[in-house]
Each structure stands twice: as structure tokens, then as C-alpha cells.
Amino acid sequence: MPSASQPSTTTLLDTRAMDRTLRRMADEIVELHDGTEDLVLVGIQRRGVQLASRIARLIAEREGEAPRLGALDITLYRDDLQTIGPRPVVGPTDIPGDIDGARVVIVDDVLYTGRTVRAALDELADFGRPARIGLAVLIDRGGRELPIHADVVGKRVELRRDQRVDVLVAELDGADSVVVVPKTAPPSDAGRAAGGGRSKKSPARRSAAGEASA
Amino acid sequence: MTRPLVLRGGRIIDPSQNLDVAGDVVVIDGKIVHAGPRGGVPDGAEIVDCTDAIVSPGFIDVHCHLREPGREDVETIATGARAAAAGGFTAVCAMPNTDPVTDNQAAVGFVVRQGQKANSARVYPIGAISVRQEGHALAEVGEMVGAGAVAISDDGRPVASAQLMRTALEYARTFTIPVVDHCEEPTLAVGGAMNEGIVSARLGLRGVPTEAEEIMVIRDILLGRRTGGHIHIAHVSAKGSVELIRWGKDRGIAVTAEVCPHHLSLTENAVEGYDTNAKMNPPLRTAEDVAVLGEAVRDGTIDVIATDHAPHHYDEKEREFADAPNGIVGFETALAVVVTSLVGPRIVDFATLVERMSVAPARIFHLPGGSLARGRPADITVFDPAREWVVDPAQFLSKGRNTPYAGRKLRGRAICTVVGGRIVYHIAAQEH
Amino acid sequence: MTSPLGKDLLALEPLTPEQIGLILDTAEPFKEISERAIKKVPTLRGSTIVNLFFEPSTRTRVSFEFAEKRLSADTVNVAASGSSVSKGETLVDTARNLEAMRIDMVVMRHGASGAAQFLAQRIESNVINAGDGTHEHPTQGLLDLLTLRDHFGDLRGLRVCIVGDVLHSRVARSNIWGLQKMGADVAVCGPRSLLPNAIAEFGITVFDRVEAAMEWAQALNVLRLQLERMTAGYIPSLREYNRVFGVTRERLERADHDILILHPGPMNRGVEIDSDVADGPHSVILNQVTNGVAIRMAVLYLLAGGRPELAETAKSTPGGER
Numbered sequence: 001m002p003s004a005s006q007p008s009t010t011t012l013l014d015t016r017a018m019d020r021t022l023r024r025m026a027d028e029i030v031e032l033h034d035g036t037e038d039l040v041l042v043g044i045q046r047r048g049v050q051l052a053s054r055i056a057r058l059i060a061e062r063e064g065e066a067p068r069l070g071a072l073d074i075t076l077y078r079d080d081l082q083t084i085g086p087r088p089v090v091g092p093t094d095i096p097g098d099i100d101g102a103r104v105v106i107v108d109d110v111l112y113t114g115r116t117v118r119a120a121l122d123e124l125a126d127f128g129r130p131a132r133i134g135l136a137v138l139i140d141r142g143g144r145e146l147p148i149h150a151d152v153v154g155k156r157v158e159l160r161r162d163q164r165v166d167v168l169v170a171e172l173d174g175a176d177s178v179v180v181v182p183k184t185a186p187p188s189d190a191g192r193a194a195g196g197g198r199s200k201k202s203p204a205r206r207s208a209a210g211e212a213s214a
Numbered sequence: 215m216t217r218p219l220v221l222r223g224g225r226i227i228d229p230s231q232n233l234d235v236a237g238d239v240v241v242i243d244g245k246i247v248h249a250g251p252r253g254g255v256p257d258g259a260e261i262v263d264c265t266d267a268i269v270s271p272g273f274i275d276v277h278c279h280l281r282e283p284g285r286e287d288v289e290t291i292a293t294g295a296r297a298a299a300a301g302g303f304t305a306v307c308a309m310p311n312t313d314p315v316t317d318n319q320a321a322v323g324f325v326v327r328q329g330q331k332a333n334s335a336r337v338y339p340i341g342a343i344s345v346r347q348e349g350h351a352l353a354e355v356g357e358m359v360g361a362g363a364v365a366i367s368d369d370g371r372p373v374a375s376a377q378l379m380r381t382a383l384e385y386a387r388t389f390t391i392p393v394v395d396h397c398e399e400p401t402l403a404v405g406g407a408m409n410e411g412i413v414s415a416r417l418g419l420r421g422v423p424t425e426a427e428e429i430m431v432i433r434d435i436l437l438g439r440r441t442g443g444h445i446h447i448a449h450v451s452a453k454g455s456v457e458l459i460r461w462g463k464d465r466g467i468a469v470t471a472e473v474c475p476h477h478l479s480l481t482e483n484a485v486e487g488y489d490t491n492a493k494m495n496p497p498l499r500t501a502e503d504v505a506v507l508g509e510a511v512r513d514g515t516i517d518v519i520a521t522d523h524a525p526h527h528y529d530e531k532e533r534e535f536a537d538a539p540n541g542i543v544g545f546e547t548a549l550a551v552v553v554t555s556l557v558g559p560r561i562v563d564f565a566t567l568v569e570r571m572s573v574a575p576a577r578i579f580h581l582p583g584g585s586l587a588r589g590r591p592a593d594i595t596v597f598d599p600a601r602e603w604v605v606d607p608a609q610f611l612s613k614g615r616n617t618p619y620a621g622r623k624l625r626g627r628a629i630c631t632v633v634g635g636r637i638v639y640h641i642a643a644q645e646h
Numbered sequence: 647m648t649s650p651l652g653k654d655l656l657a658l659e660p661l662t663p664e665q666i667g668l669i670l671d672t673a674e675p676f677k678e679i680s681e682r683a684i685k686k687v688p689t690l691r692g693s694t695i696v697n698l699f700f701e702p703s704t705r706t707r708v709s710f711e712f713a714e715k716r717l718s719a720d721t722v723n724v725a726a727s728g729s730s731v732s733k734g735e736t737l738v739d740t741a742r743n744l745e746a747m748r749i750d751m752v753v754m755r756h757g758a759s760g761a762a763q764f765l766a767q768r769i770e771s772n773v774i775n776a777g778d779g780t781h782e783h784p785t786q787g788l789l790d791l792l793t794l795r796d797h798f799g800d801l802r803g804l805r806v807c808i809v810g811d812v813l814h815s816r817v818a819r820s821n822i823w824g825l826q827k828m829g830a831d832v833a834v835c836g837p838r839s840l841l842p843n844a845i846a847e848f849g850i851t852v853f854d855r856v857e858a859a860m861e862w863a864q865a866l867n868v869l870r871l872q873l874e875r876m877t878a879g880y881i882p883s884l885r886e887y888n889r890v891f892g893v894t895r896e897r898l899e900r901a902d903h904d905i906l907i908l909h910p911g912p913m914n915r916g917v918e919i920d921s922d923v924a925d926g927p928h929s930v931i932l933n934q935v936t937n938g939v940a941i942r943m944a945v946l947y948l949l950a951g952g953r954p955e956l957a958e959t960a961k962s963t964p965g966g967e968r
Binding site for chain 3: 410423529
């Protein structure tokens, strides 16, 4: 565990480890749902969306059938707009078709306080009434403030308040990895080739968004 | 009998005698007995040290609104006269747009008496041109002059009818008084809140084109030519009007004109942000107009600087721009604005300032004062030409606080005002 | 963290291109919310918004009200008729009274230019100008920009002509500033008696003939002609206006390219615009209405976060990090 004064970055998962982890998560999701029937993966903006699409691809490789994919931006469902101010650009929310009776798995990069998931549950409820909603996260870093539990976890790690997890994905950040940095560090993806999306905000802005989905 | 008074050691500027000399002004029995180097000190005289100050004939404001009768909550003749004295004015001419209108001898007499009671700067009434300023029937001008009116005007309610203006000029000529016109062609100006131009177009405010003024200026000048009456153009705001006045003067027509300190120092840009303290009629114009007006003061095309002092209640200005009333207070900032805007940049010198604020007003309105010649009434202004101060409306003696100069640093301030040999204002009495 | 727009939205003239771009970008995801079965997100839950309308307006008020409700704000409509003068209570008193009831935002429509700024300077709540006199109508300008961007993809270099009573139009002013800032080429067309005298100083093209404007423009924003302009003597008759400046199908067909048609509404069919143009294939008038809700949601959302003092408190509270 790096100390707060240590500026260096600790790698939690490198590219290969991340790939292995995602394969295992894909398997667990299929196992948990006994196949892909009525399965919908919904990624939370932004990096949850890329992770969901990776996992969907891995499921398709194994099962020969891909689950439906969706994206959710929970910005408008957050309970702290008044205190931290609006995120300048809200990402798209795209729920594929009817989710009544579906088995939805919310996919996110990091599970921390649980508030993002709470907001995602609220938002999903406005789109329909799934038979079941599950949660898959790449990293569970502890520190929950709400009674929320993930069904599928890539890696568990206990971190202090002054630490932060940055999940980097090839689509947006150039390469896959998961790193632990001091909370005050500049975003790990700074300077790297930014991926798509219409957001052209400063790295600091993106970091704020990243923390919000922690 | 008041004590003799010696204003000692100032720079005496009296354009009526081409005087610009260091020395003393000596006053006995309310009259000037000496103005020049080394005056003697009469027995028991009060001595005012005027070192570093300019001593001049008292300023006369030929255009102000004292609001009494009718709006005593906003200003009274007494508060107005004291505010005028604090600004260095020894006499002011009160416009007749009161409630009721000053359009008869009794109303004129009321203003005269209230002015005497105020016992500060002298107050001269201006009578209305038309009954109730309605622009129809000529008021009883002869009786008003008999009661003390020094001019007639429908200021605030421009004279739309050319025939009425013609008659007024002819009739006033009988009594040797000027007709003062607020030049505004009413159909062009209707609903206007500021100068018409790029700023009004941007702010979405209805503009008043300069032509609204210019059309009436030339109408009045031409009627002056026809009648031989004396037309005095109030508060000139547009450069085109200056050309027209020059045209009239070149032809020997009896036209005189005044300009206000705000039109010499502010532009339409002051309206930006919908500041109602920049709302006046005529409106603030462009930088080009300001430059031409300053030049016209220098060359004498414009004879007089007058304040158009127009106090309003705080609430009346605290509203939507289009609904806010026109006008600003002017007594206590006029001198400093002129010094800062015209003398500072060397557009005019102090002798010209005194000429336009004292000598010319007395000459044009046939008033006592305007000179420090021996035997003249001792109406005297002592001002510090270099004194810098920040305008704080809360310190005004006027009841009005509506000024666009609040918070501005200005140069030049009256320090002592003498009316009829008596000190009616001394800055030391205001400062603690 | 202060709102990226500041406390208020009063006009487009003082905004930067970045701020306008931000509002347009923010409006994109809000379009989708209005397509959902449950057209509501909890973003402004607990916020109280007063719609203070001193002039009658149906569409703008309804559009704001939809935007507010879809963001879960509590709304109160106050219809105050007439300019405040005759009613006794001044605008500032009205506003202070509302604020004393602890509201968060005021959306105001008022007949006096500058009224929104006047209000904003005197109360703590956020103020959104829903039209002030003949000054600006910023959300209308923004929704027009969004509609044009939807259609053309990019506003840079786009040739847009505003047709009609520019002199009295707050929509025209907001469009001119918004379009100029976003890099479009702007022109106006109308009788000279309904154009500001100083229009040349705006840095835009003026067309005296609507046919010439159509040759030039990729889009026309056709302004409503207030019927009282005729009685006030600015134009001789509505009939002549339609004959000379009316946007008709015959005229549009004579242009050698398709022209997008916008109109802020409500329309005077047969006066400034003919029905077959308003209802025609190149009309995006209803898209404007739809976009109006999204733009207003975006503006409400962007202004809502601007409480720096709360942000400071949050920073010092453990667990403030999300």
C-alpha cells in the first residue's frame, strides 16, 4: 500500500491482468444469469460504457450470442448538484428498447460510496421494471455509504480516503490499466490520446467526473 | 447691517472687467468696494483666507428644478437654494414645471417669497409660456414679470406649436426677457429613453434622434429671426444644434444657448447596464457630440453652462429604465465636472469657465451679479480649482441623490459662497 | 464551484462562444429525456422556480414549465399584468417578496428592456430572462441555434437571414449575437422603418428585397410581425407587407437552393409567412418548439449548480468526495 506522501503510482491491474479479470467477470455474469436470455448490460458513463461493451464482446465469444447493451449517464440523478455544481456536458443515456422483465446488469469501473449506483437504480426505474438488476464492477475499493453490494467484482481492494483509483481503457486512454494514485494527483489519463465523445473538457474536469463515478 | 468682509489673497478672476490678478475682494454693506491687489481691511471686517483659491463673481444657474410647490418630498426651494450655494451658485433660476405650474403672478410670487425665506442662494422664478404648460394659451407673462419672473419656458413640456412659440417670442420681447425652449420635436421623441444609435439598438431601448432637437433649434432660431425676440436654447446636447446656433448668431439673430455639465462629460455609453442615473432629457449623446459641445463652450457659440438640476426620489429612479424619470441633480457637482472635463484637458481656461457660469448668465437673463465691479452686489464664489474629492451623494445638501457621478473622483470645489455680502456657504462648516 | 454561466442568463450578447457552445452541447442529452416514457429526472428536486410573467405568453411559459417539471423542480406561475407602474407595487418589491419566500430561480418575461438585469442585480436567486422588452430573448436565440445546428451540423459560415421587424424584436437581437458568436454569417431583411437606424454598425448584411435574401441565405428566421406596428404607422398595411416581404412558396421556389425556415411563433399566417411554407418540408418550426424545452432544461441545469458558498462547505466536509 503506498503512503499518501508517496507520489508514485501503484498499478493494480496491468493490461493482461485487466483482460483476465474482464473474462472472468463475463463468465460470472453468464453463470449468474444462466445464459444470455433477456440479459442487458448497462454501462455507466463514461468508463463503465467501455467496460460493458468489452464484457458483452467476451460473452458473445463464448456464448455465441451478445447481450443487449445500454449506456446510462447518471449526472441528472445525482443528489449533489447544488454542492459540486453541474458537470458541463452530460453524456448520452441510451437504453436499448424495453427493459420490462429484463435482467439488467449495471457495469461500472469503480464501486466506492455507492451513490452512483443508487442514482443509476433510480434512473433505470424511470425506463421500466426489470425482473432483476445486478451490479458488476471492475474494482470494489470499499468505503460504502449506502447498503449496496456488487454481484460480480473484478478485484477488491481497501483504499484510504486520500487515495484514488483510476481505471484506464484503451478506447479512451490509449491502453488498459488500473492504477492507485494519491487523491490529489492529476488524472492518470492526462496527456494521453482522449477517445471519442463530444466532451472537450480539461483533464481536471474529467477527473471530477471520474471521481463522481467512483 | 452685516460685518464688512475681506476675501483675502486669492486669484481674482472677473471676465466682466478682464481681471485676473492676485489680491483681495472687499465688501461693505453687501456691495463690492474693491477687487484687486492689496485691499485695505475695514474696521471689524471678517477675513476669509483665499490662498490658492479662485475668487470670482458668483455662479448663476439659469436652469434648475426645485420641485416646490408639489414635490417637497424631493426638493424644496430652501434645500435647493442651500445645495446650490454648496455648489458655488449665488443665484438659480427655477423652472416652472411644478405642481401647480408656475404660470401666474401668484405662483411666481410664491417662489420669490420662498426664495427669500431660504436666505441662501438667490432664487429667480421662470414663468410658464403657456397656461399649465399645456402648449395652448399664452400665460400672463406681463404679470409674471411684474412679480419677479426673469424668463419664460415650458421646459419639460416642449413647445410643439410653432405659432405659440412665435407669439411667445413676440410677447416676451415686450418685456425684454428670454424665451427658454426645451428643443424637442415631440413626434420624433415619443417614448424615447436615450440617444438613438448603436447603443439604443443594442439595449433595445427606444432612441431619441438628434434631429428631434435640431429641428426645434432651427425652428426657434428662424422664429427669432422673424420676431426679433430672444430665444434661449436650453440644454443643447447635439453637435448639429451647435452648428445651427452658430448659423443664427452669425446672422445677428438673438439666440443664446446653454449646455449642461453632463452633456460635456458623459456619453450614451453611461446607459450601459440600464443605469437610470444616466437617463436624462435630452439624452446623453456620443463622444463626438461631447467634443463639439466642449469646443462650443470654448468659442462662445454656447454662452452658458447650466445644471438642469432635477432631483428625483430614490424609488422613482429604482425601476425599469423606460419607466424611470429623466434627470439628475447637478448643483453640487457642476463646478467639479466642468473643471475636470473642460479645464483639466485645457479645452477652456478658468476665465472662460467663470464667464460661462457667471458673467454670461447674468447678462443674458438680465440679473444682478456676474461682476466684481465696484458697487455691484457682493455675490461671490470662492473655489479651490485643484481640490480633489470623491462624489458621495449621501453628503449632498440637496434632497436628491440621483447622480451618475457617485463614486467618481473629481477636481475643483466651491469653498465659500457669498450672497449680498453674507457668507451663505463655507466648506469648513460642512467638514468636521 | 460557480455555474459556468454565472448567476443569471440575461442575454446572449455578453456570453462567450464557449458558453453558448456549452449550453447547446448540454441540451443534447436533454432532448432524449423528453422522448422517455417517464419524462422526468430528479435533477432539480427541491428547487423552487417562479415563472414571473409581466406580459402574456403561452408558449414560452409552457416551454419553461415543461423544462422545470421534467427536472423535478417545484414551479409557481405568477402572471402580473401590465407594467408595474400602474399597479402600485414596483418590480423590485415584487421580486423581494418572492425571494423572501426562499425561491431558487426566477424566470421573467417583462415589457421593459433591461428588466431582467435590473432584477438580477437586486436579488440573490438565479434569474433567467424569458424576454425583456425589445432587448433580448436568450433562450429563444439558443433554441434557434440548436435547431440550425441539428440541421446543418455546424454553425460556422452558415448564412442566416432574419426577416421582419428587427427594430422591435428581442428574438432578432439574441439571434444576431448568438449567430455571430458561433461564426455564422448574419443578415437582416425588412422594411427600413422596422430596422434599427444603426443596423449597419452591427456588422451584418442588410437586404432590402426578400428575394435577394433568399438567394443568399441557407436559412431564414422569419419574425412575427406585431399587428400593432401597422396602427403605429411603421408599415402601411399587412397586405402590402405580405406582398413585399412575405415568405411565400412562390418566392422560395425561385431561389436555386433549399432554404430552412424558422419562426419563433406565434405565426401570423398569410402575413409574414404563408401556410404552405410554415407547414412545408423545409420548415423546422416544430423542431424549434421541441428544442425549446431541451435548451431551457440545459440552462436551468447549468445555472442550478452555481452556489459557490455551498461548494466551499462541501469541500471541508469529510465524505464530500463522491
